[in-house]
Amino acid sequence: MKKAIEELQPYIPEQPLEELQSELGLSKLVRLSANENPYGTSETVKDAVVNWAYSQSNRYPDGDATELRNLISEKFSLDPKQIVFGVGLDEVIVMLSRVFLEPGDEELISSPTFSEYALHAEIEEAVIKKVPVLANGGIDFSNMLKAITPKTKLVWICNPNNPTGTFENVKDIEHFVSQVPADTLVLVDEAYIDFVSEPNATAMDLTKKYPNIVVMRTFSKAYGLANFRVGYAVFSKEVAEQVQKVRLPYNVNSIAQEAATAAFKDQKFVDEVVKNNAEQRTQLEAFFDEQGIKHYQSQANFIFFEYKDADKLADYLLHNGYLIRTGLRPNWLRITVGTADDNQNIERLIKEFSK
Template sequence: MLKKTIAQLDPYVPETPLADLEAQTGVTKITRLSANENPFGTSPAVQAAIQGFDFSSTRLYPDGDANALRQAVAEQLGVDPQQLLFGCGLDEVIELTARTFLEPGDEVVEPWPTFSEYKLHCQIEGAQVIDVPLAADGSFDAAGLATAVTPRTKLMWLCNPNNPTGTYTPLAEMRQLLRQIPESVLVLIDEAYMEFVTQENGSAVQLLREFSNIVVMRTFSKIYGLAAMRVGYAVIPKNLISAMQAVRLPYNLNSISQVAALAALNDTAFVAQMRQRVATARTQFAGFLDAQQMTYCRSQANFIFFSAPRAADLHQYLLMHGYLLRKGLRPGWLRLTLGSEADNAAIQNLIKAFYQSAR
């Protein structure tokens, strides 16, 4: 009946719709800061592009190769357009990767904690996932990752900046790590949050010419504010792209999403503004946590991962005051998506009030 790998699988649990959560809790308005969404919206150019869309064309199938978007992304990244694989969000790209390369008994190495969908799709294919704990500061344990590789290792997942810690591995350190990994292991570098990096905006795209065994992934869900449009993509080695395209479903990216993503990509001023606003909020919130003597990971993403005494109670307290954070990623820790200036200030006041009331 069921595949053996499915029978005891823990599914990925998506965010509860806010209307449902408000009805469950009785809280009139809840601001979701648990999904790393862009609180500032999306480029006005996206709305204009969608409003200008020819809706009479909806009777036709979309461009199955997303050619206009493909050419624009390739030009921005400086890669061959034929190396690009587009998916319905990075979720589909992750699924396609596992489906294309993994067989029962294969091993996959990943740092832990990291984005849980890597493990989910590896387990569906019957692969064994080897978790290598992160270093104390939330960064990759490069030596541990390299040591975990065996002759059975097929893939390695590296989320950079990492989710949920937000920690960023600079390009030079990434290069050193890749040099320790056999060419027979395909290294998937998920850069969903790379556009938020201000420390050193060095993408692994620059390493594609040096290493033939890496895949670099990006998404329009985060800094571009297009989470609802579901557009993700990966830059694939030329010798592997045809196999992954064969597995990909045809017409997996709808026409409106393609139009929206192209408009968002071209509005570089909006992206720069988002990067600066998030960086300012990130610095300010880190200063608050320092002042409260709370432990956290040094983030280069649009979220902060912090240790909180009585984390479950704090999570519930914030929820009942209208703010949803992410819990359960590591015992005693919470992940906060950086919000508007007003929301960040309100949450900081609530955190102080929670701990003062506990004294």
């Protein structure tokens, strides 16, 4: 066995909600720890999945996800060959790490950020270099540039960043990419980009200008398809061809493709989700400001905030029916922006605990 595997601290997924609820003896438990969409899924997705069900279960899926590929390429004016699909962005991260990292190579990340970037670099026995975020939670592009060496193969930019929720505009990303060596890939993870209030937030067009930038998207968040596991990355055509070599055949199953295709076509549902999230995010941040609770300005569907007795507060919320994310930074918590009712309850519970 590889030594890197023996020493690896694996990513630990969320405990099944029903199981945790039963353990705690609660009549209701709301998960606000995984940045899931609290508004569910488009009705068109339900119809598409029910209509497909078992009709072709004896056949392999479309290995190219042709219909979904064409819809995405049309929306962003891409060559369809630029797109590589994965079973969620998790598989895309695995593919990128496998293709570009060898033992001794370096990967550069902000800190804190999504833990799977470093996890899969460790598996490939690469060196992970971390650059702390700025005081406002944003990415420190200046020090990221200084940290790049001839051994740096991958640079990760999560935008908006998880867990800080902070957002970097395309102009700043392009200025950074233009200074990065051509043989170093800049990976822009836009899992939460739909929630950004600013127009023209995506860096997708930069893939047509810079061959060393990759933009990644998922259907797990704004589209509400976390259970279906569909993600994709957009490369230059030349790089995409190399990554396709390690993609498992038929990796995205037919039901997932049907769901993602239907969801992609129902932009009205996504717009409503984004609108509700923005309203509730503003309300929750205003509450934190009123209570004097430090937080980063979020452009995602979650808020990262500091609290002196963070673990005790999280435990109090848990035993009152709300699960939020701990362990990302000492005395900091991440909470998914929920529905209006859930956020009102959260505010009430935090006030009660703070007395």
